[in-house]
Amino acid sequence: MRKNPGLFFGLIIFGLLIAGIVTAYFWTPYDPEAFVASALEPPSLGHIFGTDDFGRDIFSRVMKGAGTTLAVGTFTIVIGALAGLFAGAVTGYFGGVFDEIIMRVNDAITAFPSILLALVIISLLGPEKTSNLVIALGVAFIPSYARVSRTAFLREKNQNYVTAARLMGAGNFRILSVHILPNTVSVLLPALTIGFNNAVLAEASMSYLGIGVSPVDPSLGFMLKASQSYLFSAPWYAVSTGLTVVLMVLSVGLIGDGLKKKGR
Amino acid sequence: MSERVLEVKDLCAGYTTTGVFGGKKYNEVIRNVSFHIDRGEILGLVGESGTGKSTLAKTVLGLLKPASGEVKNYTKAPQMIFQDPLSSLNPSFTIERILEEPLILRGVSSKAERVEKVKTAAKQVKLGSELLMAKPSELSGGQRQRVSIAAALLCEPGLIIADEPVSALDVTIEAQILDLLSELRREHGISFLFISHDLNVIYKICDRVIVMKDGRIVEEGVTRELFASPKQKYTKDLLNAAMEV
Numbered sequence: 127m128r129k130n131p132g133l134f135f136g137l138i139i140f141g142l143l144i145a146g147i148v149t150a151y152f153w154t155p156y157d158p159e160a161f162v163a164s165a166l167e168p169p170s171l172g173h174i175f176g177t178d179d180f181g182r183d184i185f186s187r188v189m190k191g192a193g194t195t196l197a198v199g200t201f202t203i204v205i206g207a208l209a210g211l212f213a214g215a216v217t218g219y220f221g222g223v224f225d226e227i228i229m230r231v232n233d234a235i236t237a238f239p240s241i242l243l244a245l246v247i248i249s250l251l252g253p254e255k256t257s258n259l260v261i262a263l264g265v266a267f268i269p270s271y272a273r274v275s276r277t278a279f280l281r282e283k284n285q286n287y288v289t290a291a292r293l294m295g296a297g298n299f300r301i302l303s304v305h306i307l308p309n310t311v312s313v314l315l316p317a318l319t320i321g322f323n324n325a326v327l328a329e330a331s332m333s334y335l336g337i338g339v340s341p342v343d344p345s346l347g348f349m350l351k352a353s354q355s356y357l358f359s360a361p362w363y364a365v366s367t368g369l370t371v372v373l374m375v376l377s378v379g380l381i382g383d384g385l386k387k388k389g390r
Numbered sequence: 391m392s393e394r395v396l397e398v399k400d401l402c403a404g405y406t407t408t409g410v411f412g413g414k415k416y417n418e419v420i421r422n423v424s425f426h427i428d429r430g431e432i433l434g435l436v437g438e439s440g441t442g443k444s445t446l447a448k449t450v451l452g453l454l455k456p457a458s459g460e461v462k463n464y465t466k467a468p469q470m471i472f473q474d475p476l477s478s479l480n481p482s483f484t485i486e487r488i489l490e491e492p493l494i495l496r497g498v499s500s501k502a503e504r505v506e507k508v509k510t511a512a513k514q515v516k517l518g519s520e521l522l523m524a525k526p527s528e529l530s531g532g533q534r535q536r537v538s539i540a541a542a543l544l545c546e547p548g549l550i551i552a553d554e555p556v557s558a559l560d561v562t563i564e565a566q567i568l569d570l571l572s573e574l575r576r577e578h579g580i581s582f583l584f585i586s587h588d589l590n591v592i593y594k595i596c597d598r599v600i601v602m603k604d605g606r607i608v609e610e611g612v613t614r615e616l617f618a619s620p621k622q623k624y625t626k627d628l629l630n631a632a633m634e635v
Contacts, residue, residue, distance in 0.1 A: 286478035290538070293451060293469055294492045294545055308482035 133384020139377035143370075147196060150189035158186040158344055166360040175366040178349075179356060184363060188370050191344035195329055196374065198260055198345070202325035205264025207318055210271025215302055217272070218279030229276070232269045240266040241328060245337065253337050263328050267321055274317045278310035312386055319382025323375040330371055346371050393429040394464055395549050395581045396450065400424055401459035403449040418457065419445045421605040427549065430575055432582040434596030434613065436589060436628065442605040443585045447551045450583065465548025465581075469541075473554035475534035479526035485512075485537055486522040492544040511540040515570060532563035539570065543578075550574075551583045556591060568595050589632040593617055601625050 156162045156173075160182065167177040175184035213232070217225040235243065240263075247262035282288065283306065291305050326346075333347030334354075346367055353363035404418035419442040427433045437443055448454040450461055451468055472478040479488055489508040498504050512519055515536040526534055535555060542550050552571065556564040572595060574580050586592050592599055593613060600610040601624065609622045620626045 286472045286474065287480045289453065290470065290472070290478050290541065291480075291491065292453070293467070294541075295467065295495045296491070300495075305480055309480070311482075 130384050130387060132380045133388065136377045136380025136382075136384055139373055140381060143192060143196070143374055143377065146189050147193040150186075150193055154183075154186035154189050156183035156186045158182060158190045166356060166363070168360070169362050169366075176360065176362040178363055179352065179360075184349075184366055187344045187349060188346070188367060191346045191349055191367075192370055192374065194256070194343045194345040195326055195347065195371070198256065198263070198329040199322050199325040199374075201260045202263040202267060202328075203318060203321045205261065206267030206321060206325075207271050207314075209264075210268045210273075211275045211314070213268070213272040214275025214277075215279050215307075218276035219283050219298070219302055219306070221280075225276075228272070232272050235266075236269045236273075240324075241331060244328065244332065248332075248337055256343060259329070259332060259337075263325055263332070266328075267325065271314075271317060271321065275310065275314055278313045279306055282306045282309050316382045316386050319378050322378050326371060326375055392431075394426055394462075395429050395431075396427040396464065396468075396583070397462040398423060398425050398450065399460050399462075401446075401449065401461060402457045403445060403454055404457060405445075405454075416457070419605050420449060420456075422459070423602075423605070423607055424459075425600050425607065425610065427581045427583060429548070429581055430579045431598065432571075432575060432584050432596045434592040434599040435583060435585045435602060436587065436592055436599060437602035438628075439587060441602045443602060444553055446602070447553050447583065447585060451551060463549070467545045467547045468549040468551065469545050469547040471535070471538050471542055471550060471552040471555045473558055475531060475538050475558070476526055478538050479534060479541075481526055484523055484525060485517075485529070488526070488537060489522075489541055489544060492541060496545070507544065508540075511544050514543065514574075515540040516566075530563075531559050532567065535559065535563075535567055536570070539567075539574070543574065547580060549581045549583070551585070553585045554587070555584075557586065557588060564591070571595065589617075589628060601628070 161180055162183055163173060163177045163181050165177065165179050165181045167173060167181070169176045173183050173185065175188060178184050178187065213228055217228045238246075244262040244266040247265055248258055251258040251261065279302075288301055288305060291301055296305065329345065330347030330350055333345050334351040336351065349367045350364065350371070353360075353367055357364055401420055401423045402418060403420040404416055406414055406416050408414055423446065425433070435443055435446070445454065447470065449456055450463070451470060452461070452463075483491075486505070486508055489511060490504045493504045493507055498507070508522065509519055512522060517533060517536045517540060521529060521533060526537070529537065555571075556567050559567060568591065571582065575582065584592070584596055596613050598611065599613050599616050600607050601616075601622070602608065603624050609616065609620065609625045616625070617629065620629055
């Protein structure tokens with residue numbers, strides 16, 4: 127812990143957030159959808175984050191909304207990282223015509239800003255389901271992972287230990303998964319945590335634009351959008367919601383950096 | 391007549407590079423090379439850097455396709471020992487895991503049996519068993535080279551190609567590694583193609599030597615005879631240069 131305070135604090139903050147999110151599935155101080163008090167009450171003992179424009183308890187809504195945001199971020203990187211890792215590993219390792227084709231497609235996707243690309247995909251899939259948002263963001267994040275993992279695999283494949291493994295009789299699949307993959311973790315893991323953070327922020331911006339998660343599920347991004355109109359009359363709304371996003375992004379960033387340090 | 395483990399005939403090999411506009415350019419590195427290695431023999435390969443020693447090694451191992459000529463390898467699983475032992479050991483594996491890999495690939499499915507064999511191999515190369523749990527980066531150069539020798543040994547090869555195996559090591563460690571290689575040759579009948587630019591090392595360990603220049607073999611012979619009376623000017627120059635040092 128003393129050697130790696132970043133990892134330690136990252137895990138603590140992330141752990142607390144997870145605890146809150148899990149608790150929200152069984153219990154929140156108030157029903158997040160119920161109008162429990164008058165609108166825009168400042169923070170008090172009864173409502174520690176205050177209430178929103180409909181008189182709903184913000185703390186309860188943040189607990190619930192953080193879960194949605196975390197799920198969107200997680201599944202987005204699962205889609206983006208898995209597909210990107212696969213594409214990067216195959217192109218970096220085998221090279222040749224296949225590499226050219228995939229990487230040129232990759233370039234074409236990169237040419238669109240990822241938010242714009244996600245917008246296009248959402249409008250094709252339909253905006254009513256949260257899962258469509260996850261798919262759209264996931265696809266938009268594939269190129270960056272593909273690029274990072276391609277570079278990592280390309281660098282490793284010419285190392286002598288790969289040649290040695292081949293001489294021992296290891297096949298391509300074994301070389302890729304058993305020999306090279308563990309050595310790319312120190313590069314891929316930080317990319318993963320940065321990707322997670324981008325996904326959380328992208329969810330927030332998409333919801334902010336009104337095309338993110340469906341309004342029935344509270345999400346941090348959606349709440350940030352709603353809080354904007356009351357930035358001066360009820361600053362606690364934006365601050366408490368924004369701070370939760372910041373803590374989530376910060377803790378994952380700290381964990382990523384910490385793991386990178388530990389890997390060395 | 392002793393048993394052949396490797397026979398190379400009229401071998402030509404090189405690299406093909408593809409230009410920006412798809413034009414292919416073939417750059418020949420190995421030109422009409424013929425030699426053979428017998429069972430239990432250590433054949434030295436000398437030459438300046440850039441003469442194609444490593445390319446020859448790659449071609450013999452089948453990592454590079456010959457342009458013409460043939461490589462007949464009569465042994466199974468030829469192995470290679472590299473100059474830089476750190477890059478030839480997987481940095482994220484422990485030494486034990488590195489040494490287990492050849493056994494896994496050979497189908498030794500019992501973990502206990504593998505560990506037992508790994509320990510035996512470590513003992514053979516005089517590697518302390520307390521080092522088995524270490525990572526390659528925690529070992530010294532000599533220890534790392536012992537690990538790569540042990541890994542090669544676990545493949546039960548008939549032929550090992552050693553590409554400058556001691557040039558990254560200091561002199562005392564060098565002597566130990568050379569002794570180890572001679573011992574393996576004696577006890578297991580393994581043949582070596584020993585690549586080096588250092589004639590002193592070649593003199594100590596090799597039975598026969600081939601001298602390479604610009605991708606061709608310019609001279610070959612039994613080590614002592616060749617060192618005592620080199621016929622080619624290039625070999626003389628090499629020897630003289632080595633004397634001066």
